[in-house]
Amino acid sequence: MNLWLTILLAGLATFLIRYSFIGAAGRVNAPAWFARMLRYVPIAALTALIWPDLLLPAGELQLSLHNPRLLAGLIAALVAWRSQNIFLTIAVGMGALWGLQWLL
Amino acid sequence: MSTPAPAPSPALTPASARQEFTAGLAAVSPLLLGAVPFGLIYGALAVQAGIPPPLAIAISSIVFAGSAQFMITKLVAAATPGLLIVLSVAIINLRHALYSAALADKLAHLPLRWKLLLAYLLTDEAYAAALRRLQRSGDASLIHWHLMGTGLGLWIVWQLSCIAGVVLGGRIPQAWSLDFAGTLTFIAIVVPLLKDKPALAAMAAAGVVAVLVFALPYKLFIIAAALSGMAMGVLVERLVARQGAQA
Numbered sequence: 001m002n003l004w005l006t007i008l009l010a011g012l013a014t015f016l017i018r019y020s021f022i023g024a025a026g027r028v029n030a031p032a033w034f035a036r037m038l039r040y041v042p043i044a045a046l047t048a049l050i051w052p053d054l055l056l057p058a059g060e061l062q063l064s065l066h067n068p069r070l071l072a073g074l075i076a077a078l079v080a081w082r083s084q085n086i087f088l089t090i091a092v093g094m095g096a097l098w099g100l101q102w103l104l
Numbered sequence: 105m106s107t108p109a110p111a112p113s114p115a116l117t118p119a120s121a122r123q124e125f126t127a128g129l130a131a132v133s134p135l136l137l138g139a140v141p142f143g144l145i146y147g148a149l150a151v152q153a154g155i156p157p158p159l160a161i162a163i164s165s166i167v168f169a170g171s172a173q174f175m176i177t178k179l180v181a182a183a184t185p186g187l188l189i190v191l192s193v194a195i196i197n198l199r200h201a202l203y204s205a206a207l208a209d210k211l212a213h214l215p216l217r218w219k220l221l222l223a224y225l226l227t228d229e230a231y232a233a234a235l236r237r238l239q240r241s242g243d244a245s246l247i248h249w250h251l252m253g254t255g256l257g258l259w260i261v262w263q264l265s266c267i268a269g270v271v272l273g274g275r276i277p278q279a280w281s282l283d284f285a286g287t288l289t290f291i292a293i294v295v296p297l298l299k300d301k302p303a304l305a306a307m308a309a310a311g312v313v314a315v316l317v318f319a320l321p322y323k324l325f326i327i328a329a330a331l332s333g334m335a336m337g338v339l340v341e342r343l344v345a346r347q348g349a350q351a
Contacts, residue, residue: 001185001186001187002186003155003156003159003180003186004159005186006186006187006189006190007159007162007163007166007167007176008166009186009190010166010167010172010176010189010190010193010194011163011166011167011168013190013193013194013197014167014168014169014172014193014194014197014200015223015224017194017197017198017200017201017204018197018200018201018203018204018223018224018226019204019219019220019223019224020201020204020205021201021204021205021207021208022204022207022208022211022219022222022223022226023219023223024208025208025211025212025219028208029205030201030202030205033338034201035202035205036338036341037334037337037338038198038199038201038202039303039337040302040303040306040333040334040336040337040338041195041196041198041199041330041334042171042196042199042293042294042297043294043297043298043303043306043307043310043333043337044306044307044309044310044329044330044331044332044333044334044336044337045175045192045195045196045310045326045330045333046171046196046290046293046294047290047294047306047307047310047311047314047329047333048310048311048313048314048325048326048329048330048333049175049178049287049290049314049326050287050290050291050294050311051310051311051312051314051315051329052314052315052318052325053284053287054287055315056315056318059318061315069284069287072284073287073288073291076288076291076292077291077295080291080292080294080295080296081295081296081298084296085292086138086289086292086293087138087141089288089289089291089292089295090141090145090285090288090289090292093284093285093288093291094281094284094285094288097281097284098280098281101281
């Protein structure tokens with residue numbers, strides 16, 4: 001599919017999701033199971049992108065201390081957990097990656 | 105903002121509409137500062153992923169969702185088929201349906217053009233600011249002006265920083281591994297959400313499935329992993345609730 005068309009469809013899908021209940025003007029309520037499931041959407045969808053980037057940096061499983069992305073990602077996760085600060089997480093994670101790439 | 109006006113105010117007096125709009129802008133302004141580096145990184149990643157600069161800029165207003173835009177750069181860089189990009193973006197943005205449901209009653213009385221515009225501007229940030237506004241006491245009948253303030257403020261800053269990122273992006277060497285900043289952003293978003301067992305289980309299931317089925321064609325691992333994580337979260341939530349009921 002052409003990239004422009006892809007983006008237009010992705011934008012349309014995003015808009016329709018945002019408009020859904022507003023458009024229904026309070027006549028439709030979100031079913032409870034749907035609301036429950038949505039809680040896990042960001043966790044599940046973003047994890048699907050995080051783990052392969054850390055564990056399969058070259059398309060193959062690399063569970064070792066010589067994998068700088070895995071180590072830097074774990075350090076960043078620790079920073080995110082303690083600080084809850086997005087920018088500190090990115091800064092420390094990038095610094096760790098550069099340091100480890102230079103060391104290893 | 106804390107006007108002691110318990111009497112129902114007459115609809116749409118210009119002053120209070122302006123107050124709500126300004127309050128919305130003020131509520132989102134700390135987040136605006138945060139949106140700038142995000143937009144810069146997105147723009148740079150989009151160019152490095154091979155997205156033509158005009159399209160990279162257009163995405164910011166067509167999709168207007170930070171994490172989905174980061175996801176798009178990753179998927180385009182990996183030559184993912186278009187249909188799967190659309191599906192992945194829809195899944196990651198499903199959470200907005202929850203915001204839409206939460207605000208539907210408050211916006212039901214508005215004309216169509218207001219609903220269309222506010223739906224377009226409905227982001228994590230605008231929703232969070234609106235929630236705080238609704239939790240404060242007082243008349244919230246002009247909440248749409250508040251949403252307009254947060255939405256427009258964020259929109260303008262987001263567009264400008266994405267454009268700056270696209271312009272600068274081509275000059276950042278590949279050796280800097282800037283793509284890793286996208287992954288780090290996701291880590292920074294996900295980790296604070298891991299507050300209980302169901303959330304941890306959802307993360308573990310999505311991660312394990314993603315790694316196990318990574319070799320599937322068309323990057324299908326993303327959708328397989330996302331759906332597994334969602335299912336696991338709901339399942340463990342149910343198990344935990346049942347245990348709590350028995351105890």
